[in-house]
Every structure is written in C-alpha cells, then in structure tokens.
Amino acid sequence: MNLPELGFGTFRMPGDDCRAVVESALALGYRHIDTAALYDNEAAVGQAIKHSGIPRDEVFLTTKVWHDQLAPAALQKAFELSLGKLAVDYVDLFMVHWPAADMDLPGVMNALLALRDSGRVKHIGVCNFNMPMLREAIDVLGTPIAAVQAEYHPFLDQSRLLNYLRGKRIPMVAYAPLAQGRAATDPVLTQIGAKHGASAAQVALAWLRQQGVAAIPKAQRPQSQQANLDSLHVTLDEQDMQAIARLPKDQRFVQPPFAPQWDAL
Template sequence: METVTAQSVAIPRLGFGTFRMPGADAQPVVESALALGYRHIDTAAMYENEAAVGAAIAASGVARDELFVTTKVWHDQLAPDALHRAFDISLRKLGLDHVDLYMIHWPARDMDMAATLEALMSLRERGLTRAMGVCNFNLPMLRRALEEIDAPIASVQLEYHSFLSQAPMLAYLREKGIPLTAYAPLAQGRAANDPTLAALGAKHGCSAAQMAIAWLLDQPGIAVIPKAARPESQRANLDALAIRLDNEDRTAIAALPKDQRFVRPPFAPDWDAAA
C-alpha cells in the first residue's frame, strides 16, 4: 500500500471509512475490511462505532503497528478539558493505548482555535496520538492554524470527489507538504451512476465508482477513505489502486461539474471565505 507522509507519519493512501455504520453492526464490516487488507481505518466519536471498530481490530489479529487508526472529536467538545475527556472516551472505546491520527471533526464558530490545537498538541507530545489533523476547515482557518499557531498538522480531511474542486486548498496543502484525505470520494453514491465515469470505467474494465477512486489516487498527496459495507465493494475499492489513468481520462473527468458540494451541515464554515 502506498502512503503519504507528513510530520514523520505515513498514512496509507486508501483507507476504510465507517461513517453511517453505527453500533455493533460496524464490527463484522471492519473485520471484513481488515481481512481483505485495509490497514487505515477512519472512525469518529460522532459515528458511535468506536467500540465496534476496536472489537474488530482486536479480533483481526493484525499487529497494532501495521494499522493506522484515525478518530475525531466532535465540534461541541473543543474546549481543552472537554477535548481531553472526549479523547479518553474514544481511546477507551477503541481499546487502544494510542491512535495514529486524532482530528477536529468540524470547527466550531466559537472555538478558541489556539487552545484547541494546543490541546491536540499535548496529546501528541504525550504519545497518545502519533499525529494531529483537522477536518472541514476552510482555507482562512487552515492558514491561521499553520501560519499563526504553527500547529503540526499531518492531514486535512475534506469532502473531495470528481464533482467538487479543491484546487485552492490543494495548492496550499502541497506548498506546506500536508496530505488531503478525501471523504465522500464517491459523492455519496452519485459517482457510481455518472455516465462519464461509467464510460471511462468500461474502457479500463472497471466500474464508475472505481474510476472515481482511481482519479483521486492519481493525484499526488491524496489519501482516500471510501466506505463499503459489502466485501465485494470493499475489494472493488482496493482494486482501484491498480487502475492507471491516461490524459484522456483526466481531461474527461476535469470537464465534469466541479461545484457540487453534498455535505452541508448547518454548522459548516463559510466555504467561500477569501483566503
């Protein structure tokens, strides 16, 4: 498995997402993913499946140092004391002595960004997380975190797929040497039914969904965390690692609409804020 590296931590480029897999139902799904070869597992306190993910890891027999485990703190727990309590709960549910990446799941409008990031840094300094990151920050927030607070961010997780451009963010992250982790890489299932992706997939002998994942993996500095409940879909996503795009493919996908954002909770930041 190829990796992207930041802050001396290597992140497997194709991970396994667990959003909307609540409770014990997640355990057999994650066990299947681990058995197929996934080694990067992405969860969050909000997903309400950390205990199931931990049970799957324990049952898998995979050595801990072969795994990359990400979890996240919800936006109502960003005060330092609350963040530390939330982390302790997550770690206990996972049954681990550390995670590989701990992330702010969403920014909060009233958060003290410096204090929150310093709380994350303290977890990193104590060895409780190997790396720290942020999700769903817009570019002004990220600039502040990196340039004013000097936070050692190892990854930024954002919605990114064939129908949404992240060009300004990607240019900035590449300048800083920070990988982008793409969530919702299949545009919440829409990629699987896109005729352009389907036509390109037919050329390569693969599905439209596999083309969508391959397009992301074709770009430097990108990790991808699709979710899939069925083993055959998990395997298909892994097989996307072997697809090689040509310039015709890139041109066709570049021509797709790039303004389709599907994750828009009421607490999301202003995505159009000037950098």
C-alpha cells in the same frame, strides 16, 4: 506519517454491525480505519482491530472529536472516552471533526499538541476547515498538522485547498470520495471505466489517487470493499483526467448548518 492511499470509512455504521464490516475490510487488506466519536462505533472498530490478529502498529487508526467538545478540558475528556472505547494504547491520527464558530483556535491546537506530546496520539489533524482557519492553524500558529480531511470527489472543486496543502506537504484525505454513491452511475466515469475494464467508482478513486489524495470510501459488502481496493490497479491517462476535469465541480453534498463559510479567502 505512513498514511495508506486507500482507507476504510465507517460513517453511518453505528454499533455492533460495524464490527463484522471492519473485520472484513481488514481481512481484505485495508490498513487505515477511519472512525469518529460521532459515529457511535469506536468500540466496534476497536474490537474488530483486536480480533483481526493484525499487529496494532500495522493498522493506521483515525478518530475525531466533535465540534461541541473543543474547549481544552472537553477535548481532553473526549479523547479519553474515544481511547477507552477503542481499547487501544494510542491512535495514529486524532482530528477535529468540524470547526466551531466560537472555538478558541490556539487553545484547540494546544490541546491537540498536548495529546500528541503524551504519546497517545501519533499525529494531529483537522477536518472541514476553510482556508482562513487552515492558514491560522498552520501559518500563524505553526501547528504541525499532519493531515486535512475534506469532502472531495469528481464533482467538487478543491483545487485551492489541494494546492495549499501540497505547498505545505500536508496530505489530503478525501471523504465522500464517491459523492455518496453518485460517482457509481455517472456516465462520463462509466465510459472511462469501460476503457480500463473498471467501474465508475473505481475511476473516481483512481482519479483521487493520481492527484496524491488519500481516500476513505465506506462499503459494507465485502464485494464492494474489494472493488474499492482494486481501484489501486487502475491508471487513468491524460485524456481521462481531462474528461473528469470538465465535469461540473460545484456539487458539495455535505453541508450541515454548522459548516464554515467555504468560499472565505
């Protein structure tokens, strides 16, 4: 799977406003666009890709199904709706957005596999699964999960998840990689950035990249989009990595009432 190191997130960019933002990101060089049925912008994302002039096979497109649509028939219907809105022949990565407490996990995985086998989904993945859910999906059911998306930034410990995925050679994609803007003003990240002629946000993205983690920051202004891309040229040294390791790692900012039990073994 050819997953770019840095993608472009579109959370909280509903409707037509999203189209110009995504067109800007594509023009600057982004080649992974992340959307979801919940974001209410799949049509705008599809239009942006179509009008960018970039060949479809050069854009890695991710979308996701919401947790109330995980029954096999509902998941299939949700995918058809997403594909129709995106107006593409296939998506590169189709993911379960959040798990549901009452989901039939084997049924969910089989429904994803059926979509992959149809050729309209190149790869399947999951977001926000805790460790027991991942072990069942991957170790017990043997599902060929191609990527796992989770909240990850310098203020949250995800070492257990990351070590597990590394052992399986499954890429991790970090959402909220800038801790919903908090990374940009962190004094430790700012100090490290000053050493490298970089911003604190760029340091946070470089920190993820150097762990082999892809990231999907969102940015509406072209200047911010470019600044995030420029993080690809920032290289942190061991002293920097150790300083970031000492930051508090207990801050999870995405915690909806339907979230799973994160610390489940």
